[in-house]
Amino acid sequence: MTVLVLGSANADLVVSVPRRPAGGETVLGGDTVVLPGGKGANTAVAAARLGASVGFVGAVGLDQYGDLLLSSLSSSGVRTDFVRRSSRPTGIAYITVTPDGENSIVVAPGANSDLDVSDVDALTWDDVTVLVCSLEVPVTTVSHAVQIAASRGVRPVLNLSPVVEVPAGTLALLDPLIVNEHEAASLASSFEGLLDLGPRSAVVTLGALGAAVVTSSGVVTVNAPEVSVVDTTGAGDAFAGALAYGLSSGSSLADAAGFAARVAALSVTSAGAQPSYPTLEQVRKTR
């Protein structure tokens, strides 16, 4: 295993509704669709589908959704022996979709909140070269993992999504910090300003425009190919997984970001998060 992903795993329960219910109101929706999701699990699947050897560190419940998430990770080739079965329920995202395509989402983190430093202490790091974390799990756990990774010469990458306060000592180790455009704007007044938070490098994803790579040498933009958009769910997670794959294969940060922008662009051309992630062969075909 060369890529370790630490983060959330959620069951996405999706229902189409004619309109959003007002307070106290009930509306009838379509059939519930259950999909594997969560930023961490999505990132792990994206990297594995490209051919990286990936392990996932997370927590799910003892319920049927925990079983579903574990089997979706395993069937994508992700190692799951670092996933703990918690006594709390598996994380669930309740998603209602209106006919205009807009989502309203309530996340019940459940077992994800239970992921703690002892889960990190139980890890084996043998061939790991890149650690990727995201923040739907406790920041203390993420910080601990980043510190241990850095002390072992493993490259720590953090997708700061959602934005929460991260200790300065942790930010200083990141190479890169990944944020989307909105998260970047909430953290700094310019892309270069992200480096004032302390990371060695930063990558800002820019939707259809690709991504900006920020280092002490300046800002370089990498393009995403023009595609017909079907569903952008999980595009940011596809980007993080593909970036980790690129870095673990020895690419420079700019090359890995260019590759990740292509992979994430392909992921928006079909429905869902994990089901939309391409294999390396599919990426090569679109060159």
Ligand code: ATP
């Ligand atoms: P999400 O929350 O939907 O997962 P995000 O806000 O974290 O996404 P974005 O910057 O919107 O992240 O998208 C991540 C990457 O996905 C972009 O860098 C790009 O490569 C690809 N992407 C997203 N939208 C498009 C698009 N319309 N056309 C081409 N590529 C896209």
